[in-house]
Amino acid sequence: MTASQALLDVRDLRKSFRRSAGTFSGGSESERFTAVDGASFRVAAGETFAIVGESGCGKTTLARMLLRLIEPDSGQVYFAGENLLAAGGSGLRALRRQMQMVFQDPFASLNPRMRVGEIVAEPLAIHERALSHRERRNTAALMLARVGLGADALDRYPHEFSGGQRQRIGIARALILQPKLVVADEPVSALDVSVGAQVLLLLQQLQREFGLTYVFISHSLPVVAQLATQVAVMCAGRFVETGPARQILEHSRHAYTRQLLASVPEVPLPK
Ligand SMILES: Nc1ncnc2c1ncn2[C@@H]1O[C@H](COP(=O)(O)OP(=O)(O)OP(=O)(O)O)[C@@H](O)[C@H]1O
Numbered sequence: 001m002t003a004s005q006a007l008l009d010v011r012d013l014r015k016s017f018r019r020s021a022g023t024f025s026g027g028s029e030s031e032r033f034t035a036v037d038g039a040s041f042r043v044a045a046g047e048t049f050a051i052v053g054e055s056g057c058g059k060t061t062l063a064r065m066l067l068r069l070i071e072p073d074s075g076q077v078y079f080a081g082e083n084l085l086a087a088g089g090s091g092l093r094a095l096r097r098q099m100q101m102v103f104q105d106p107f108a109s110l111n112p113r114m115r116v117g118e119i120v121a122e123p124l125a126i127h128e129r130a131l132s133h134r135e136r137r138n139t140a141a142l143m144l145a146r147v148g149l150g151a152d153a154l155d156r157y158p159h160e161f162s163g164g165q166r167q168r169i170g171i172a173r174a175l176i177l178q179p180k181l182v183v184a185d186e187p188v189s190a191l192d193v194s195v196g197a198q199v200l201l202l203l204q205q206l207q208r209e210f211g212l213t214y215v216f217i218s219h220s221l222p223v224v225a226q227l228a229t230q231v232a233v234m235c236a237g238r239f240v241e242t243g244p245a246r247q248i249l250e251h252s253r254h255a256y257t258r259q260l261l262a263s264v265p266e267v268p269l270p271k
């Protein structure tokens, strides 16, 4: 894959945080630790690039930098050849609408005071100012139907829905602008296994239907095995191993990956 073929081209991204004072004996107030320590990878259009690793290894920090929801300390992100970190104003807005995020917690990520129709249509209200209220509402209804929810959902509030339904609402919101890239950060880890499995199937269908590219974050190898075409194994802020999903899941050579694999009884391998 050449750089020009990659939808997403990430080079040496780094982010450190200040450790809170007094957390460690003798630690000075200005002591910093590195949450993401030089992540580089490329994702071709249509791929599902999974990032897998234990809690606290830096996955969410990396995901948020990809969409510039937090600013990296250094490194570069190219989206369809455009330099995301150098973009500003209308250029940045144009890039942002093509990259959307699905969040882990379907309870915290939806505004409880907004109706579902407004939640799903909000990105249109921001990016498609010329659309009428009615057009936005109609588009939201269509999007809800794509994720398996009826038009009656439009006027209801998030608390009236189950976790799986809420995650579907979050997905409808993420897709309403027809983005190219979706970064999904542990999208099923808050759900029961069977509910989560249905949401994964939905994500796969939507990927085909809309030609989406996914960066898919998970601590669960069985989940990753179901969706991923490429896998990066992350440990303490670094990628320890990256490659085609089958190779990583079947023929991992890295001790840390083997340890992760050994901790799950049976990983179904990707087709
Ligand atoms: N805003 C912040 N300020 C200080 N430290 C932070 C901040 N955000 C994250 N961290 C720390 O950075 C490290 C990586 O956090 P991150 O949330 O990226 O991990 P993660 O891999 O997503 O974990 P999990 O699987 O639990 O979601 C953790 O030690 C976390 O406490």
Ligand SMILES: [Mg+2]
Pocket: 059, 060, 061, 185
């Ligand atoms: Mg996280």
